[in-house]
Amino acid sequence: MYSVRDLIEARAAERPDRVYLVFEDREFTFAEMDLRSRQVAQGLADRGLKKGDRVAVLLENCPDFLHLWWGILRLGAVMVPVNLRLTASEAAYIVDHSGSRALVVGPAAAHLLEPLRGRCRAVEHWLSLGGGPADALESFYSLAGDPERPPIEADDDAVILYTSGTTGFPKGVVHTHGNYRITAESFVRTAELKSSDRLLTANPLFHVNAQFYSCIGTLTAGSVFILAPRFSASRMWDWTRRHRANKVVMLLALTTILYQRPAAADDADNPVEIVVAGGAPAGCYHAFEERFGVRLQTIYSLTEAPLSLMSPPGMRCVDGAVGCAMVTPDGVENRVLIVDEENREAPPGTAGEIVLRNPALMKAYLRDPEATAAAMAGGWLHTGDRGLRDEKGWIHFLGRAKDVIRKKGENIGAAEVEGVLAGHSAVAEAAVVGVRPADAAGEEEVMAFVVAAEGRRLSWPDLIAHCEANLADFKVPRFWRALEALPKTATNRVVKARLGAEGPPEAAAGTFDRASKREG
16 A cells, blocks of 8 residues: 555445544544545546645644545645645745645635635635635535546655745645655554554644644554644643543643643543653653653654654653654664764764654655755755754754744744845844743744834834734744844854843843733
8 A cells, every 4th residue: 555545445444334533523434534535536526636736725623624635635636735824925825836726715714715816826726615705615525426546656746735934935845645654654653553542633734743643643553533623721631531532642832831721630630641742841741741640752853754753652751852763664764863064973962953864754845956955965854953862862852953933833934024024114124033931831932123224213013013914923023122233244144143142032121022012
């Protein structure tokens, strides 16, 4: 079996009446998932879509996301999931850059439909879920579901995931059917996922994490996949009890939110055995385990490399470490090195760049051969992340060497925010960095340092409104400070290490906090 279509059909044949997907009060068996995906594939084929065509998807977590996604894959077409928090201009860039022939919009993105119609001229087919001025996706579910079956190989494109660019626009990361299959099998082995398990996630399906691990992972293992509509700190443990979930996958930001909540007497009263996450608040990994009665299994990955690092199966995680190379199927290599500036392997305890090599790395950055060649130099993915290997072989993540800010599970390219700020007439130049205020529980917030154009006065409300009109909400800077000039090297390069280095941003004089609307 090479394709995800092969996997879907195999599970439907083996256990047709067993429940696979649970979403709130709805359940779908493997046979029902197989039928729905065939019906979607037929509906797309009836509109002229074929193998290799790209379909942009703006859907929230719901069963229809999976039906559509699997239908696209059955046809040999390629899904282009779009982050629902993006603005119309940001989403339009992704739709246009990917060359999507069809676009599907759900209720949470319904407000984007008309703006995208006016911007995305190459889109031929407009579909909507839950009503709206477009073909109804629900109408596909009345079809016979007997589409043609084009041959699909392991190296055929399956999905294009867009990640924040460090030098401007987002990059489209191309992954194949084989990447889905190999990564999911490795996750199953490392997380020791069994067919009797019930795995729950609230992570968004348009992200790499929920797709490769929770969804295709449970499909690979034949487990029950419990999908939550969205994360809720107050309801998460209730969901695990209601649905009898014994494994949970979440982001580091979510474990932090859960841990920062006031302790309750029933915190450990849940059926969860393992929480797979990027970690917990530093120094609190084992306290998190004890408080909630779970075992924490850490994970580190990138959009470009979903097959990467996890805590080894059956071992207690090391506080502050992200894991070791994920366990892979027989004959599949997964290597992780820490290298110095000369690409030489660094000795244990020495910081360097994390580089990866395995057969499930991205196929390419779409339409960007230069960036692909740079990232994949020598057959290794150069992550741009700093780390070190301890004496026991565990990798510790030390930060991002790339100009990327990490905020609550989202990567924010500094260059993208800086480009928007530079487009305001009152701005001569600007630089943004990640800062950690006391109330962010270790997460980063975006801070902008702005130099006013000659003769102009900076207005924080005006600049914030400008950013809100052109950026997703999570990219809009929280902290703002005016400078006479940005610190620069002799070659005119901004020295970002000198920005925001004087202490907590909320305490610095002259800093405006968008959250409190106060200036320090």
